[in-house]
Amino acid sequence: MIPVHRQPIESSVLAEVGYDQKRRLLEVKLVSGAIYQYLDVPAREFMALLAAESSGRYYNVSIKPNYDYRQL
Template sequence: MPVDRTPVTSSNLRSVGYDQDEQILEIEFNSGGVYRYFGVPSNIYADLMNASSHGKYFHSNIKDVYEYKQVR
């Protein structure tokens, strides 16, 4: 199931998408990799999108916190 992603301005992240029904956060990195993070609450997605630094927020609050799978 594809997740629509929104481009973000970040030195690390290229685009971010979220499926609220499935609580799946999908992140495309500038390196080209795409990862899905599972069981991510909607407030974490909202906070990521509103963060002054998307990369710093990702590293502090998402990376190594949620189960993930590389999809590309």
């Protein structure tokens, strides 16, 4: 599996986020250390996550309940 490059993010929920546009794969590392990959995520969702006033809130409301995922 090709790793997704993650970048640090200012959040009380998320530590790092990354996106692979070709695979439509969003990868998040939580502050707890858990890492999740969300499948078939449009690029606009990743951009909205980065632009959100609260990325943790956006993740919990718009990403987590709406996309299939796997824990790494």
